Amino acid sequence: MAHRVTLVPGDGTGPELTEATRRVLEATGVQFDWDVKEAGVDVMESAGTPLPEDTLDSIRASKVALKGPITTPIGTGFRSVNVALRHELGLFACLRPCKTYPGVRSRYESVDVVIVRENTEDLYAGIEFTSGSDDAHRVIDTLNGLQPKHIAESSGLSIKPISPEGSERIIRYAFEYARKHGRRAVHCITKANIMKHTDGLFLSVFREVAPDYPDVETRENLVDALCMGLVQRPEEFDVLVLPNLYGDIISDLTAGLVGGLGVAPGANVGADAAVFEATHGSAPKYTGQDKVNPTAMILSGKLMLEHLGEPGAAVRLEKAVADVIREGKRVTYDMKPSRDDPTAVGTSEVADAIIEKLEATV
Numbered sequence: 001m002a003h004r005v006t007l008v009p010g011d012g013t014g015p016e017l018t019e020a021t022r023r024v025l026e027a028t029g030v031q032f033d034w035d036v037k038e039a040g041v042d043v044m045e046s047a048g049t050p051l052p053e054d055t056l057d058s059i060r061a062s063k064v065a066l067k068g069p070i071t072t073p074i075g076t077g078f079r080s081v082n083v084a085l086r087h088e089l090g091l092f093a094c095l096r097p098c099k100t101y102p103g104v105r106s107r108y109e110s111v112d113v114v115i116v117r118e119n120t121e122d123l124y125a126g127i128e129f130t131s132g133s134d135d136a137h138r139v140i141d142t143l144n145g146l147q148p149k150h151i152a153e154s155s156g157l158s159i160k161p162i163s164p165e166g167s168e169r170i171i172r173y174a175f176e177y178a179r180k181h182g183r184r185a186v187h188c189i190t191k192a193n194i195m196k197h198t199d200g201l202f203l204s205v206f207r208e209v210a211p212d213y214p215d216v217e218t219r220e221n222l223v224d225a226l227c228m229g230l231v232q233r234p235e236e237f238d239v240l241v242l243p244n245l246y247g248d249i250i251s252d253l254t255a256g257l258v259g260g261l262g263v264a265p266g267a268n269v270g271a272d273a274a275v276f277e278a279t280h281g282s283a284p285k286y287t288g289q290d291k292v293n294p295t296a297m298i299l300s301g302k303l304m305l306e307h308l309g310e311p312g313a314a315v316r317l318e319k320a321v322a323d324v325i326r327e328g329k330r331v332t333y334d335m336k337p338s339r340d341d342p343t344a345v346g347t348s349e350v351a352d353a354i355i356e357k358l359e360a361t362v
Contacts, residue, residue, distance in 0.1 A: 002031035003308050006058040006065040011040035012282025013292045013347075014068025020294040020351035021066065024320075025301045027355040028313040035062060039081055040070040040282075050081050056088055065275045066304055068297065069282035082268075085275055086119050091268035092166070093173045094119050095303065096251040096279060103325040104259035104335065111234045113254045114183065116174040117247025119268060121166045122198075123158050124244040131156035162198040162243060167205040173269070174241035175213040185217035185238040186210075189226050189246055202243055223250070230254065255279065262334055263325075265299035267307070276304040290346035293332040295321060298354065320357035324350065 007022065009015040026032060037055040044050055050070070059065045072080040085091065096115035100106055129136035131154055140151045151157075174186050188206040190199035203220065210218040221229070223246045230237060230250075234257050242250060255264035261280035268275045278296035286292050298321060305314035324330060330353035333344035345353075 002033040004033045004062045006062045007034045007036045008067040010068025010070045011042045012284035017294045017297045018068040021297045021301045027358045030313045067277040071282045089273045090270040093269045095267040098254035098258045100258045101325045103328050106259045114239045115251040116241045118170040122244035123160045127159035129157040167202045171209045178216045178239045187219040187240045189242040262293040263295045267303045276300040320354045324353045
């Protein structure tokens, strides 16, 4: 039976990347029933929103979406389409595996780190008060009356909510992921020595949940020490579970360790839906030039295959991608030793090379 999947091409270079990924996924032999839906700046004029309701309805029905990069529109009320998708679909977990592949330019070898980021709470919850506003003054006056530390009246405020429920949900997701994928350890990343009532809560929930997974090693790291450790000894880290803000920052740091966002796949997962996407932007200046590296989106498709219960196809796809990268012949300009290398190929030819590898293994 074909897997029903909502396909959102996105905007900018998104449609080119999505088409390359679709062709590669179909070359694995897995059957798909694609429901193509639009989102992004290109549909703003006709739909009046960058995220039409019928796109959301399609993802709710299929429960799985493959999405191309989308430009964040300005002045629409959306912080971004990605944030709106996470909110509307309850996508509480952001999954960002970062792994070195021979042939990718990097200072490191043997990095294999998985970021599990909480998506809904923390400073990214969007609870903010503008400097000088009446609401800010009321909150500041209330807080100044509750504790001895004085907040300046001119301050802008961002609130950092972290709940036991949200923490347990993401921490259990990290342990379940580690168990399912044979990972050795889950590291809890906080700044609990300073923010004792938020990060401290996250850490205490981690300690409560960890005994339920005796087969997985547990570690606790402060986020600043983690940054130094990742730069010095990245091979020592495995699955990292983090609150929202740290997860955002560390996922880009780890992507940098393995060659950049061009090879960093991503997924946003909830109880009832999952959206798979590259973690880089839409690069609108390259639209229509068949130039952008599709690796991150194709590897996001590999994550989708795992989610759909197609582990064999996922393994073959990753091997085909790794072989093409290692050979270094049919790769985009950013994967060459010199970015002006005339032998660099385009988006579609990278897909062709991967498909040839896949077809040779069928």
